[in-house]
Amino acid sequence: MGVDRVRDEHKLKARLRSVIDGAATGLAILATVLVVAPLVAIFVYLVYKGASSLNLDFFTKVPKPVGESGGGMANAIVGSALLLGVGSLLGIPVGIGGGIYLAEFGRGTKLANAVRFTADVLNGVPSIVMGIAIYALIVVPQGHFSAFSGGVALGIMMIPTVTRTTEEMLLMVPNAVREAALALGVPNWRSVLSITVKTASPGIITGCMLAFARVAGETAPLIFTALGNTFWSVNLNREIAALPLQIYVYALSPYDDWHRLAWAGALVLIILIVLAVSLVRYVTSRGVLKGAS
Amino acid sequence: MTEIRISQTQVLSEAGNPPGQGPANGAQPEASAIRTFLLSRGNSAGADRVFQWLMVLCALTIFGIVALIAMQLVYGSQLSWHKFGFSFFAWPAGFTFASIFKAVLDPNAAQPNYWDPVNGHFSALPFIYGTLVSSFLALLMAVPLAIGVAVFLTEMCPGALRAPLAFITELLAAIPSVIYGLWAVFVLVPLMREQVNPFLNKTLGWTGFFSDDNPTGLGFFSAGVILAIMILPIISSLTREVMLAVPHSQREAVLALGATRWEMIRVGVLRNARIGIVGAIILGLGRALGETMAVTMVIGNSIEIHRSLLSNGNTMASVIANQFSEASDNMHLSALVELGLALFVVTIVVNALAQLLVWAVTRGAPARAS
Amino acid sequence: MGVGIEVTNLNAWYGTNHTLQDINLNIPANHATALIGPSGCGKSTFVRCLNRMHETNPIARVTGTVRIGDLDIYNDCKPVEIRRRVGMVFQRPNPFPTMSIYDNVAAGLKLNGYSNHHVLDEIVERSLKNSALWDEVKDDLKKKSGASLSGGQQQRLCIARALAVDPEVLLMDEPASALDPVSTSKIEDLIFQLKSQYTIVIVTHNMQQAARVAEKTGFFLNGRMVEFDSTHKIFTNPSDKRTEDYITGRFG
Structure with missing residues (x-):
């Protein structure tokens, strides 16, 4: 009798547990x-x-004045390209240098840990705050909005991402490769640049692409640095149009034609991002090295 | 074998020749010429040192950036700080706590003028309120879902699904804020206006938090929803990372006791990873607090505090985005910069905390399951 | 031509771990010298002290004197300079994965700034012939990457790379331990060929290998050198009891 009851209770409990298990699985799904x-x-x-x-106009025409239909975002595409060019010139070399320091010189040191930590924290600082800082640093002294200041804001935002991915990619290069270079009597700087960085270069390049794609969509830091512009301009010293800024303005406008342009702009940005993310996936899943042990 | 011997003999016989002769003839190069060349290369200690310092300089730039931002923000907010002090983060002068409270509770009461560029009175209260409310709404919606997704991805998902799902997560984390905003303006906001808000009003309107007197579909709740969508990928991918860092032995130990899969996940995984999961949530919070464009596009941008979550509002980031380039008055600018400074300090603290928690799990030993 | 190596009171540490204690040793020029001992005895650390690779690890430290030829390598020069004169072959083949076979062999010269293509061609060919790899790779020198070769070929490629800078000493840290028996015997043949020209120091855990290729053998145990003598003497009539125990397989 007693034994049976215990067994029954046990069965009941087991049933309950499996029901809970099923429910949890269901909830997760x-x-x-x-x-x-x-x-x-x-x-x-x-x-x-x-x-x-x-359509083709999107890439070849500048915006039409309010009330007229048609037009495109050619000036915004060129503007974004210029801003990103300035940003990359600043952000990529400095970011790669920081990554080289973390992976090749600073391993295990307190300074390296502090740099890594700060980079991760900086990554979480809202981009609008970056915009204010650059506004105060460049726009106010210059006395006017400019493409240059917008590019600097984007470049600064690239640095932490590029630093961290470069470090990660360099750490994937086996130590044996570094030793092989050093044992040949190759100077350290040469060994780092021509051997380690070169070996990890597919990964580093895609890491830079990812950082590039991320800031390509940044709007907040451009509102009061590059400002935006509905005309054709390639002057780094003047306000300039940018794709995300234009999307922002057009999305909040009351005109269907502008809405259409905003969607088209969004698609262009998304294609850029899909490309970058897929490339990173591809490179990291394959490993940065082919066949090296 | 013989061939090798011959080539060696040649090398040996030429080793005694003066250096430089071999290469000039284009014949067998001189062994000693190579050595002479290498010996002439110096030790490049100078170049190595310069290179290392350049790299250190690049790394230090990151500290420089943080310091520069902090300096500019502190400097720019001097004016506002000197005039208002801490009362900037409280209610505006001339209003008591009771009168503010009344204005919040009663939709018909007059709202105090929190933010008055014309007369130069500024209070951050409505923005702090809006930032906190929209971020916590976002967390409330995103956290359970994100953990569910992470559990599914790490513990239950068939292998074939894992890579595409992880890819989608990564992709969505990379889509720019302004594009989420664009989508929200044209899809989410109408949906909220036509379907969700009336429904919430009907079922939960009695609480006062969901009284739908806002015809636009914009507001705190819409902002919370778009924020939730935006921080979901971040929280779930970090949670997943943390869960993967829990050693396999922990899972096996629990399974070996006859536990079901859910019990294994709860005891073996979630409990071990919980510090890291809290870190992931806080990191999501950090993103939500500073998120600008999408929020600006859907929150309604009115500088008021209402009890109803369906009413229009504003956040610290959105008011900066809206007003900064048009602010001509120095005090107004300074007040906006001070909002930026507050945002900077808060996100730095939140992110640092989150980072430490996540590192505690993924870098070191798993958090103790006491 | 090779030069002799003279080691006096060499001590080495990894952090607080005293891995080499008071090593004194004279390695003869143009001969192969084998270092044997159980794993962890310090023999690898020892060869890494001979080209100052030991100190590439930030927690590592060395004291004592090492003279290679007439150069006191810890006092008279920088690590880069001594490493150009002392070639090294590692336990696992480590060709540069992004470089072609040709560039792998020429790496030591090219990365040090040498650019005369005619001379480089000659040196690559000679080095590959000296490492008995030429016939297998001569048709796709610049087409194939170093990493695409088999393990044994990769190791011979690494030997060619070390020979290309015309070193005086060749250090080999268990060069055949990651290879199959056929590749191993090729490497051993090669060492036999090369030792008339270079001073070779080879670390091995394989006693037959030491007996086959080396004239002199040193036995390391727990960071000390127990015995150093002619290979024949070590393997037939060691003077230290511990050496005898190790040779006869009584421990390790």
Whole structure:
């Protein structure tokens, strides 16, 4: 009798536990569906809207004045390219240098840990704050908004990302490769640049691309540095249009034609990001090295 | 073998020749010529030192950036700080706590003028309120879902699904804020206006938090939803990383006791990873606090504090985005910079905390399961 | 031509771990010298002290004197200079993964700034012939990457790379331990060929290998050198009991 009751109780408990297990599994799956489905929907919607709005004019024409239909974002594309060019010139070399320090010179030191930590924290500082700082640092002394100041803001935002990915990629290079170079009597700087960095270069390049794609969509730091411009300009010393800024302005405008242009601009940015993210995935999954042990 | 011997003999026989002769003839090069060349190369100690210092300088730039931002913000906010002091972060002069409270609770009461560029009175209260409310709404919605997704991805997901899902997560984390904003303006806001807000009003309107007297569909709640969507990928991918860092032996130990899969996840994984998960959540909070464009586009940008989450509002970041380039008055600018400074300090603290928590799990030993 | 190596009171540390204690040793020029001993006995650390690779680890430290030829390597010059005169082959083949076979062999010269293509061609060919790899790779010198070769070929490529800078001493740290028996015997043949020209120091855990290739053998145990003598003497009539125990397989 007693034994049976214990067994029954045990069975009941086991059943309960398996029900809870099933429920938890169900909930996790539900959460995933709840998250992934709308996210995929957003993505598909963006691509659909963008693709149906994109045409050749988008790439070749400047915006038409309010009330006229047509026009494109040629000036914003060129503006973004200029801003990103300035940003990359500043952010990529400094970022790679920082990554080289972390991986090749600073390993295990307190300074390196502090740099790594600060880089990660800096990554979380809102971009609008970066914009204020650059405004105070460059725009105020110059007395006017400029493409240059916008580029500097973007470049500064690239540094932490590039530093951290460069470090990660360099750490994937086996130590044996470094030793081989040093044992040949190759100077350290040469060995780092021509051997270690070169070996990790596919990874470093894609890391830079990712940082590039991320800041390509940054809007907040440009609002009061590059400001935006509806005319054609390639002057680094004047305000300049940028794709994300234009999307922001057009999205909040009351004109359907401008909405269409905003969607097209969003698609261009998304394509850039998809490319960068896929490349990073591809390179890191394959490993930075082919066949090296 | 014989071939090798011959070539060696040649080398040996030429080793005695004066250096430089071999290469000039284009014949067999001189062994000693190579050595002479290498010996002439110096030790490059100078170049090495310069290179190392350059790299250190690049690394130090990161400290420089943080210091520069801090300096500019502190300097720029002097004016506002000297005039208002700590009362900048409280209610505006002339208002009591009771009168503010009344204005918050009663939709019909007059709202105090928190932010008055014309008369030069500034209070950050409505922005702090808006930032906190929208961020916490976002966390409330995003955290359970993000943990669910992470659990599914690490512990239950079939292998074939894992890579595409991780890819989608990564992609969504990289989509710019302004594009989420664009989507929200054209899809989310109408949806909120037509469907969600009336429904919330009908079912939860009695609480006072969901009284729908806002015809736009904008507001705190919409901002919370778009923020939740934006921080979901960050929280779930970090949670996943932290869960993966829990050693396999912990899982096996629990399974060996006859635990079900859920019990294994709860006891073996979540409990060990919980410090890191808290870190991931705080990191998500940090992102939400500073998120600018998407929020600016959907929060309604009114400088008021209402009890209803469906009413329009403003955040610290969104008011800066909206007003900074148009602010002509020095005090107004300074007040905006001070908001930026507050945002900077808060996000630095939040991010540092989050980073330490995540590192505690992924770098060192797993957090103790006491 | 090779030069002799004279080691006096060499001590080395990894952090607080005293890995080499008071090593005194004369390694003869143009001969192969084998270092044997159980793993962790310090023999690898010892060869890494001979080209100052030991100190590339930030927690490592060395005291004592090492003279290679007439050069006191810890006092008279920088690490870079001595490493150009002392070639090293590592336990696992480590060709530069992004370089072609040709560039791998020429790396030591090219990365040090040498650019005469005619001479480089000659040196690459001679080095590959000296390392018995030429016939296998001569058709795709610049087409194939160093990493695409088999393990044994990679190791011979690494030997060619070390020979290309025309070193006086060749250090080999268990060069065949990661290879199959056929590749191992090729490497051993090679050492036999090369030792008339270079001073070779080879670390091995394989006693037959030491017996086959080396004229002199040193036995290391727990960071000390127990015995150093002609290979024949070490393997037939060691004077130290511990050496005898190790040779006969009684421990380790």
